[in-house]
Amino acid sequence: xxxxxKETEMLKAFVNEAQLQTGATTAEEVLEDxxxxxxxVDLLQEVGGSLQSVGGVMASLAAKGFIVxxxxxxxxxxxxxxxxxxxxxxxxxxxxx
Numbered sequence: 001x002x003x004x005x006k007e008t009e010m011l012k013a014f015v016n017e018a019q020l021q022t023g024a025t026t027a028e029e030v031l032e033d034x035x036x037x038x039x040x041v042d043l044l045q046e047v048g049g050s051l052q053s054v055g056g057v058m059a060s061l062a063a064k065g066f067i068v069x070x071x072x073x074x075x076x077x078x079x080x081x082x083x084x085x086x087x088x089x090x091x092x093x094x095x096x097x
């Protein structure tokens with residue numbers, strides 16, 4: 001599957017967050033304790049652009065099954081957290097074609 005540069009950058013932000021929170025270095029370690037929680041505001045700070053463009057990239061990654069809306073924010077943020085899915089994490093760590 002092909003993903004855009006923006007999608008790659010955003011997926012990397014999710015995985016980096018999980019690695020920062022847990023110290024994980026491999027896909028298996030990230031999958032074991034998936035702490036890749038980010039919301040649109042977090043992502044805006046990481047990848048830049050506008051909230052509208054961030055939302056568009058998030059929607060595209062969600063349609064591809066790489067991120068999912070958790071429906072809440074355990075961190076108490078005003079907007080819901082999203083996290084990378086198992087497919088998204090595996091895709092991030094897969095070798096490029």
